[in-house]
Amino acid sequence: xxxxxxxxxxFGLQNFVRNFWLSVATVSVLVLTLVSVNILxxxxxxxxxxxxxxxxxxxxxxxxRPEVESSRVQTVKVALLSLPEVKDVQELTPAEALAxxxxxxSGDSTVIESLGEVGENPFGSTxxxxxxxxxxxxxxxxxxxxxxxxxxxxxKDEGDRDAMISRVQAVAxxxxxxxLATSAVFAFLTLLIVFNTIxxxxxxxxxxxxxxxxxxxxxxxxxxxxxxEALLWSISAMAICLAVVLPAVKFGQPYxxxxxGTDTADLAGFFQANFFVxxxxxxxxVALLSLxxxxxxxxxxLKI
Amino acid sequence: MIRxxxxxxxxxxxxxxxxxxxxHIRPGEFxxxxxxxxxxxxxFAKLLIAEERPTKGQITIxxxxxxxxxxxxxxxxxxxxxxxxxxFKLLPRKTIYENVxxxxxxxxxxxxxxxxIVPQALKIVGLSTKADRYPKQVSGGEQQRTxxxxxxxxxxxxxxADEPTGNLDSINTREIIDLLKKxxxxxxxxxxxxxxxEVVNELKRRVITIDKGMIVSDQEEGKYLx
Numbered sequence: 001x002x003x004x005x006x007x008x009x010x011f012g013l014q015n016f017v018r019n020f021w022l023s024v025a026t027v028s029v030l031v032l033t034l035v036s037v038n039i040l041x042x043x044x045x046x047x048x049x050x051x052x053x054x055x056x057x058x059x060x061x062x063x064x065r066p067e068v069e070s071s072r073v074q075t076v077k078v079a080l081l082s083l084p085e086v087k088d089v090q091e092l093t094p095a096e097a098l099a100x101x102x103x104x105x106s107g108d109s110t111v112i113e114s115l116g117e118v119g120e121n122p123f124g125s126t127x128x129x130x131x132x133x134x135x136x137x138x139x140x141x142x143x144x145x146x147x148x149x150x151x152x153x154x155x156k157d158e159g160d161r162d163a164m165i166s167r168v169q170a171v172a173x174x175x176x177x178x179x180l181a182t183s184a185v186f187a188f189l190t191l192l193i194v195f196n197t198i199x200x201x202x203x204x205x206x207x208x209x210x211x212x213x214x215x216x217x218x219x220x221x222x223x224x225x226x227x228x229e230a231l232l233w234s235i236s237a238m239a240i241c242l243a244v245v246l247p248a249v250k251f252g253q254p255y256x257x258x259x260x261g262t263d264t265a266d267l268a269g270f271f272q273a274n275f276f277v278x279x280x281x282x283x284x285x286v287a288l289l290s291l292x293x294x295x296x297x298x299x300x301x302l303k304i
Numbered sequence: 305m306i307r308x309x310x311x312x313x314x315x316x317x318x319x320x321x322x323x324x325x326x327x328h329i330r331p332g333e334f335x336x337x338x339x340x341x342x343x344x345x346x347x348f349a350k351l352l353i354a355e356e357r358p359t360k361g362q363i364t365i366x367x368x369x370x371x372x373x374x375x376x377x378x379x380x381x382x383x384x385x386x387x388x389x390x391x392f393k394l395l396p397r398k399t400i401y402e403n404v405x406x407x408x409x410x411x412x413x414x415x416x417x418x419x420x421i422v423p424q425a426l427k428i429v430g431l432s433t434k435a436d437r438y439p440k441q442v443s444g445g446e447q448q449r450t451x452x453x454x455x456x457x458x459x460x461x462x463x464x465a466d467e468p469t470g471n472l473d474s475i476n477t478r479e480i481i482d483l484l485k486k487x488x489x490x491x492x493x494x495x496x497x498x499x500x501x502e503v504v505n506e507l508k509r510r511v512i513t514i515d516k517g518m519i520v521s522d523q524e525e526g527k528y529l530x
Contacts (some may be wrong), residue, residue: 003411211393214353216382216458217410219375 008221012228015201022197023233029193030237030290034282035184038245040179041278042267046256048173049265054168055134061157062144064124066094068152073125076149083143085136090128099122121269124154142236190286190291198226198297209302224300229288236281246271248249305332305491306352306462308404310372311361313347313517316355320517321347325361327512334488337497337529341512345497347349347432348514349466353385354378354494366461383411386463386492390470392447394439398416400446401426401435404454424463425453429483445476452483463487466497477503501528 016023064073066112070093077089092100098121105111116120137158142158202209213220253268271278306329307514313321322344326452339345343420350356351363353372360370361392370381394403402493404425408418426432428448431442438449448468455463481503488494498504504511506529511526 001412003414007409007412177390207393208395211395211406212410213378214382214387214393215407215410216379218379218412221410221412 002253004221008224011225012232013163013206015225015229017231019197019201019204019229022200023229023236026193026197026233027236027240029186029190030233030286031240032284033183033190034237034241036179036182036186037282038241040176040183042249043172043175044177045267045270046260046265047168047175049260049262050168051172052096053260053262058130058134058137060129060131060140062127062129063097063150063154063157064126065154066122066124067126070125073180076152077127077254080140080143081125083140085131085133086129086141087132088130092126092224094121094123094125096271100126110227123187149291159172187289190289193294194230194290195297197233198230198294199301200228201229202301223302226298226302227291230294231287234283234287234290236285238279238293240278305329305366306495307362307364308351309362309364311358311363312352313344313351313356313357318420322351322514323359323517325514327520327522330492332488332491334435334485334507334509336507336509336511336526337495337514338499338504338511340499343515344517345499346466347517347519349495349497352462352464353387354381369394379411382517383458384460384462386452386458386460388448388451388455388463388465388468391466392439392444392451392471394447394450396439399436399438400431400442401449402441402449404457407454407457411530422453423491425456425488428456428486442478444472445479448472448480449483452480453472456487460492461506462493462495464495465529467499468496469500469503471497474502481507482505504528 062076064076073091077091080086080089080278098115102112102115129140131140140157141158144153176270209222248267249271251268256267257263259265306327308325308327311321311325315321324349337348338347347356351358352365356397357373358371362369363368364386365381368381370389372382377478398406401422409423414419423432423434423435426435428451431446431449431453434446435489439450440513442450448471452463452468460471463484468484469480472480477500484496485493485507496503496507508525509527511521511523513526513529
């Protein structure tokens, strides 16, 4: 049994080497498939980083009327912090609100001049609220619509970040869809190429197969080397994919962190932490695809 | 040993390969199956090695009914029947030794067994000194002897030779026939399918004649009739 298994492995390896250029073509397509899957995965990871980064920047500012006393503002702050949806509430005093406004509009001379003409600080206190989840903001805003706050609050600055997040989310979804479609196309091409390679391999080895049948080789012994060949394609493709993807990620890592402006865009760290899960499952998937295709091709063309 | 009982083989749509054949070949016999081209000789041989299944009737070998043999059982049958064809069927990239060893390799034999049996088989066919040569480096007769050596490594009880001398000159033909007689003397049943009149007449062994798919003659010390 062990001898037969070792011989099947040997014959499979021989086929792999003898049909070198066929093997190269097949492995190339498998590599393209795997690389496209990893690009999709990277986009997914980076998309999540971008979303998380954007979400962390989202807040709601509540501007109080200038005449509202600080103690009333504190009361509202405590009430807000008691809400389970609220993660943090930061308070800006009227002076800090003025300084922030001046800073935000430092390039707009008209606004700054207008502010000077007013003479006194027109701002009241401001509460900057951060929710635990981006979906919690509507609830917080609804809580602020309470009638008892109506005389205190001058206005709420919800910003247009929701719209921006939606746009980024939409782009990320489209990228994911595009990636899935690309991977599906490559998977289909893989299926076709592997199928054809096995067909050609059967054709080139028809004499040998005929002799094997004639001298009493078992069905498993005749078919086995084709499965070994398919496994070797898969392993080679995974090895080449690793040799391409890992250096590319390492090379691109500083640029990604610079682009996102945060250390959380750690693609290299992601691949390192999930190495066996990510690449192990990819190897398993591509090997399974190749083996199923081999089964189909040998069933169709290898009459024993 | 071998029994054909009312065996018929029809190829689609309605080409008759063999019709209602009844044959009994005893162990250790040397039987020639003769007839003109396309009369059903090769069909007879193919039925014997389960390359084809009979349309009707029953074929038994040593009590084993191979008429409806399962695909998984065919390799077991083939290991008990050595087969020699006209077109040698040797692997050009393997040496004579490797070609013979191949038959054992693909059946899972151990390296030790291969190293023990292959030289013996090569010695029987007289190719011990040419074991390292490639098929194209030896004559047609030697190639056919290699095939016979390959057929012998499983120590078959039956050797089926389908036109083994078809591609050979008269000298090589004689050598191959002598070799088949020698193998038969060791106790192996030999079924020789041929249309070579001289070979059959010189053998003076049992001759079964097939014409248009039917067995028209079965003589114990027969001659080529057609």
